[in-house]
Amino acid sequence: MKTYSTTASLRATLNAARRAGKTISFVPTMGNLHEGHLRLVRRARQLGDVVVVSIFVNPLQFGANEDLDSYPRTLAADKEKLFAEGVQCLFLPQVDEIYPEGMDLHSKVSVPDLSERHCGASRPGHFTGVTTIVNKLFNIVQPDSAVFGEKDFQQLSVIRKMVRDLCMPIDIVGVATARADDGLALSSRNGYLSDQHRRSAPVLHRVLQECREAIACGYDSYRELEQHAVLTLREAGFEPDYFAICDAGSLREVGPQTEEVVILVAAKLGSTRLIDNVTLNLNPSADWGMLATN
Template sequence: MPIFYGKASLMDYLKSKKTVDSTIGFVPTMGALHQGHIALMRKSLLENENTVVSIFVNPTQFNNPEDLAKYPRTLDEDVKKLDDLDPKIILYAPSVNDIYEGNVSSQHFDFDGLENQMEGKFRPGHFDGVGTIVKRLFEIVAPTKAYFGEKDFQQLQIVRRMVIKDNLPVTIVGCPIHREKNELAMSSRNERLSDLERDEAAIIYKTLTTAKEKFVKQSSKKITQWVKKFIEKNPRFKLEYFTIADETTLVPCTRKNKNKKYRAFIAVIVNNIRLIDTVSLN
């Protein structure tokens, strides 16, 4: 499997693979790969002549230094998973210096307000870091299509907005959430949970599916009040936010409009580990 640790050698290699009709699929990750990541790669492999996967824990999107320090790093295991999936996958695993060239800071972005909701409220500067690294990776890889999971739906919408505003020549493909047996959304952070915490985290998806049932007849305000009480029943879990929002603008729903699509978003903290999830309500 081709592995590159520097952008110059990767770009030269991709140029050598390029033809008039060839396409590049790109799956950006922070490693600790799970079946959700693998599903994105399978889709890219089906749709493109070449697939590039990046593994890079991006420091500028972490507002919590402890979260950055404890984020799982499993490069050797990840390489084996990629090679088992398809040895033709092209891996880019850069250093911080290779990406940031000595200036580890974020560019400031205007995502038309998408960045001010949910994750943006609780993680200052997070989406500037996301925009900086995604745009930089797009410049390096020059993909035809890039694949993102819907678990980070706000991030997906922000990347889509950035592509439109900056007129970037890449198609963004959103892919369904992959879940564990107890319906917990797959995440690299799940590896930090104890077996008990992982098992009890089924409460997150149960909360969302019940909220979806209630949304047929109840207001967003009433559902939000119910969610707070339901999560508080388990003292191990702390609700950071629950929001029902317009799927396009991410603005919280105050009064339902039958012509709009809505989505429920949740962030829960267990043992200082943030877990997020989302479901469509329409």
């Protein structure tokens, strides 16, 4: 595995690989890698001849009161894990490589509407930071495919729309959420949880599952389900940001044409903000035994 800190050096290597007829798959990360990230890397290895992983804690997607300075950075351990997974290229740029004139003067990419709901409503500017850095990384790496986790369902949806809207020739591949044995979605932020909060954290996924089961059984009073879920989370010690039952395509309210539902949640447990989701196919002709269980 070779490490690159500049766009020019990485591009030189990847251009040579392309001339040799090799395909390139890409996994953008912010480091502090866990099993969820490694599953993305393994999927990328199936998709491309050369796997590129980036580690960049992107300041543009953090709000003024968010955890940029305290975001966990574990570079030595990350490198060991990526080497063990057979990654060929690690892109490790500094902030001034990505934003040479500073963030305020840097061109930005935004996805309207889809990025303004749910997490976008409570974290203004967050998704513009995400789409700007992902767009820039895509231009640097020019991958054939890029792999993202489904844990952040809204982020994946926003990136897919950006790629469609801007006619990028990149296959965006989602990978099911990796979970601990008790159901908690793996996240770099789980390390912030106290022992007590870690014991409570699996309630988040349990409430999502209960909501999905109610809908699968025919209960369609979605606002009542959302209100009940919020109350249950508060009783378990969470501070819910939102709990929303949505059309999986538009992230808007479920309507007559909805075929797949996504149930999204974001909630604080102590000072740690957790997100999760599950999906459900509403198509009556679907094989119910094959319903998504992420």
